Amino acid sequence: MLEVLARVDEAGLTELAADAGLPKTTAHRLLEQLVAVGGVERSAGRYRIGGTIVRLGHSWTSHRVLGRAAALPLRHLAGWTGATVALVAPVHGRMVIVNGLSGAADAAFSHRQGMVLPPGNAAEVVMAAAAPPAPPPPGQLPSEWEERLRAAREHGAAVHRWGDDVVLSCVAAPVRTRTGKVVAAIGTTMPDSHRLATVTAATRRAALLASANLARLPEARRL
Template sequence: MDTRVDGDEPPRSVLARGLSLLDAFGSADTELNLTELAARTGLPKPTAHRLLGELVRWGGVERTESGYRLSMRLFVLGQRAPRPRGLREAALPYLEDLYEATHENIHLAVLDGNDTLFLEKVSGRRSMPIVSRVGGRLPAYCTATGKLFLALGPPDRLERVLAAGLVHYTPHTIVMPGLLQRELSRTLTRGYAVNREESEAGVSAVAAPILDHRRRVIAAISITGNVCRLDLDRLAPAVRTAALALSRELSREPAAAPFPLLPRR
């Protein structure tokens, strides 16, 4: 998988090249070898090898028997970012309450480019195992949280997603632009979004938006679990109540709101 946008040239500065190697790791990648990293960044192998050596010495990546992996130092740095940390800390009590009430997977997500990015996840032994994880991402158009960002966001956001193309993740993924637009219209009417096996077979979700003091969607909370077990319409009031309470809390704290969406990648 090449992480560059079609037509982009490989980064030229030393700093940009080093950062591109870090950014080449996808949410599902435990480790990558030199050939994979060079291909994803467009860097010559000797250049990638030299820069990886610098990153190893700095502590950003670690060598493994078969390649490289991201280090704990990056995790520590990520925890110092004030706005995501503040949002996660404010949201956690509401996520835990939803988990105690449902024993399903509970997510906190924000928009990152065309994807929904999971900032936090609360689950337990009774929760259905699913692919999502903290720091992971899924396309916005086939997730409940992502549909909220598309339905409540500016029109050009949906236009970018449609221009990038809609692909099947399961037989239930909505890949026709007209059908997706109608689904987003229903989301606006309901005030919550649903995902019925659109990103992972056997898994459904219901999500509600977190709004800032200007009524802009800045994040979303979802309940996710087995499609045969979840009654999405019955659970919608619970997730909407949690999202509304968190929105009010954030609106009372000027330092925490507005919480900006992550920049387009």
């Protein structure tokens, strides 16, 4: 049930039960048990991941280290761009927001701590570009995926545009350990692409600063 909520962000009982392949009575019982311990929040008949799960995930040592390294670069990036910014890291093969700061894209897409990003996002491109070859995510043709990886390697950042009513542009740049391993990404999301070049440059700088901070932290040796 938590995996379903992580994918859809927020939904009602009927949708969650169908996605989880459970009877509504079973889904309701599980959800109410999770609500009771703070693992799920309920509002107006809809459910979403609760604060307890977010705090437990955030307490994971590697995420704490990444958060420390990226905290100041994220604040500077948010202040300079006015955009929504986030530190994103992989958890069990999915890209998850470790830290997020509010900005211009919040009304269309909230970058809440603990949120799982959809497949094919810019942060996933950045991670995949530095990893051994692997199949593309669902909905992405192999040729298109390889072109996105090539562009990320060439430019040191990845760009992803999506949305229906509001088109969002997201730029992600890699955060590296002192050995050069890519362990996370800093992303900047905005509801337009007019400043894409300058925002891309600023996002790369923030990721470089976070990487430099990470290299100075003794705990980062375990990453």
